[in-house]
Amino acid sequence: MWPVRSLQEKSYSSIRSRQRQRDIGTARCRHHHHPQHLSTNTTHMSMFKPILRLPRRTGLVMPARSSAVPGSASSLSPFSVAAPAPLQQQRSTYATSQEGLANAHTVPLLAHDEAFLRDGVPGLYSAPGFQQAWTRYQSWCIDSLNRLVEGTTYEGISTLDLANITSREPDMASIFNYASMAFNNHFFFETLSGTGGQDPAEHMPLTLKEDLELSFGSLETLQRELIITANAMFGPGFVWLVRLRDQSGGPQRFPYRVLATYLAGSPFPAAHWR
Structure with a gap:
């Protein structure tokens, strides 16, 4: 699930027109799309970079610490190659x-x-x-x-x-x-199985099986939808099995859905517009 960067570029052709014998000129705009940010560069626009301002606690003494993590080349990247630690x-x-x-x-x-x-x-x-x-x-x-x-x-x-x-x-x-x-x-x-599903104690309860069959028709259909959703994702992320609730908080008749989130996206309603 490592982040995979991609770049799509669309170049819009020049538009030239005359109005009241006045040359409007050529307008060119190029947009660069990236899964993590969207930037627009023109001759009259500069990028605004927000400054992270967090309220600091007063009287807090910052402890000194090493910038390197034992057993890895650097704490700044999880992809550094190092000898396996005990x-x-x-x-x-x-x-x-x-x-x-x-x-x-x-x-x-x-x-x-x-x-x-x-x-x-x-x-x-x-x-x-x-x-x-x-x-x-x-x-x-x-x-x-x-x-x-x-x-x-x-x-x-x-x-x-x-x-x-x-x-x-x-x-x-x-x-x-x-x-x-x-x-x-x-x-x-x-949530990963320690036995690959061989331990009966890890099998799903009967009530959950019935609820999933009510939502998807069968467990085979659910499995197929999970795989199709994951294969259709453009970029890294997670595929979730979520349970919906109505406004009163009670379960709906078809309570389960398959949901995809990209990168660090959250499936929780509290992380979205309210």
Whole structure:
């Protein structure tokens, strides 16, 4: 689910006209579209870059910390190549980079954490693949988020609450992106089966099966819709199985839907226009 950058460029032809024997001239406009931002460049327009201004807590002493994370080349990128660290060091890697921060976010332990680190995720990730997709990437998201909220009124707030609070604030886009991605990535890995579906205790309850069949007709139809939705996505993101509610809060007759979000997008209503 690593971000894949793409660039689409549309060039509009020149328009030349005369009105009242006055040459209007040639107008040229070029737009560059990017999944993460939209910029427009003309001869009379300059880019406005918002400045991140967060309310700082008074009297807070910022602790010194190392810029590098043990076991990786740099804390600024999850894609750096490094020799595999011992199991115990992998789980303490991030904690050492945030030493002295009382309210810092940390990489949570998964239900099948040790098994995934040792053997990988059955049918999905090898052990090195899991380390890259979860341990390194989640550490990078959390470390980047802590650097942004350290010493502000947003320090100590959960990743989900941070995503909901900052989702409609343009100058808080960086906080939203890291908080929402940290939550989404954790949600994905926390729900993975430790046995590849072989343990009967991991099978879905009968009531859930009936509700899903009511919404999609059959579990095979749901599986097909999930795969089709994922294959149709243009860029990285997540595919969610969500349950809808009416305005009174009660379940609708067809409560489940398949929803796609791109990059760090959030599926929660609180993160959208209200």
